[in-house]
Amino acid sequence: xxxxxxxxxxxxxxxxxxxxxxxxxxxxxxxxxxxxxxxxxxxxxxxxxxxxxxxxxxxxxxxxxxxxxxxxxxxxxxxxxxxxxxxxxxxxxxxxxxxxxxxxxxxxxxxxxxxxxxxxxxxxxxxxxxxxxxxxxxxxxxxxxxxxxxxxxxxxxxxxxxxxxxxxxxxxxxxxxxxxxxxxxxxxxxxxxxxxxxxxxxxxxxxxxxxxxxxxxxxxxxxxxxxxxxxxxxxxxxxxxxxxxxxxxxxxxxxxxxxxxxxxxxxxxxxxxxxxxxxxxxxxxxxxxxxxxxxxxxxxxxxx
Numbered sequence: 166x167x168x169x170x171x172x173x174x175x176x177x178x179x180x181x182x183x184x185x186x187x188x189x190x191x192x193x194x195x196x197x198x199x200x201x202x203x204x205x206x207x208x209x210x211x212x213x214x215x216x217x218x219x220x221x222x223x224x225x226x227x228x229x230x231x232x233x234x235x236x237x238x239x240x241x242x243x244x245x246x247x248x249x250x251x252x253x254x255x256x257x258x259x260x261x262x263x264x265x266x267x268x269x270x271x272x273x274x275x276x277x278x279x280x281x282x283x284x285x286x287x288x289x290x291x292x293x294x295x296x297x298x299x300x301x302x303x304x305x306x307x308x309x310x311x312x313x314x315x316x317x318x319x320x321x322x323x324x325x326x327x328x329x330x331x332x333x334x335x336x337x338x339x340x341x342x343x344x345x346x347x348x349x350x351x352x353x354x355x356x357x358x359x360x361x362x363x364x365x366x367x368x369x370x371x372x373x374x375x376x377x378x379x380x381x382x383x384x385x386x387x388x389x390x391x392x393x394x395x396x397x398x399x400x401x402x403x404x405x406x407x408x409x410x411x412x413x414x415x416x417x418x419x420x421x422x423x424x425x426x427x428x429x430x431x432x433x434x435x436x437x438x439x440x441x442x443x444x445x446x447x448x449x450x451x452x453x454x455x456x457x458x459x460x461x462x463x464x465x466x467x468x469x
Contacts, residue, residue: 206254222246256390269318278336308375313341320350331359376431377410378403437462
């Protein structure tokens, strides 16, 4: 049964299942309540969402939830959790609510000005590192860096590399610079405001990587609400077939690549063969496609 609840001592919010106000709001009880509430409001990962939000509300690591199941929450902790649950129920992404997202073993600050890093994109980083590990003091370029997660993950895992990272959004670049400082690679990752290659310093790179916008215009309305309504549309949508920015990168990249330089692009699995053919037709060699951990074709790469 669902009905409005007005208790000021508990976690209840309007239209949520009412809980007896005589019982203490322990970690376990708040988790159970939150999981059910988020499930009713459409979350496809209610337990994970609830655990991340509760740990954040308490200022804990998630593991501490399991060792403190019987601990009552303070009024401040309940208040923070109540606000976050209400916002999550309206499809606001968990990463924006807590202000960070883990990627390639590193935590990255995020807000609504940047795309949330996703596990699929780790395939791009792994492919890039495979190329760079055999090179001496390689230089890389990350186009559309957003939070900086790709450039910073590469720099962190390839200490001999230097990376130039560009984005059209000044707000994104501020987030990316903060993340570079956080992971102590500011001396090897340089940021520039640039519309694709327009602001890239004149030099040649061993590697150019990009997770460009590749969603088709008419697919935006069908995306999940947490993506469609909250993440930056410019980082998602890439024209009628999703490849407007991809074509520009493929066309202009040779000017910025060394003779044996590599270009790597994250794409939608259904676009892989089309992009591979585009690279071949443009004169690239050794065109290949890498699958992500779900077996989906995710990264198309080639040599100049």
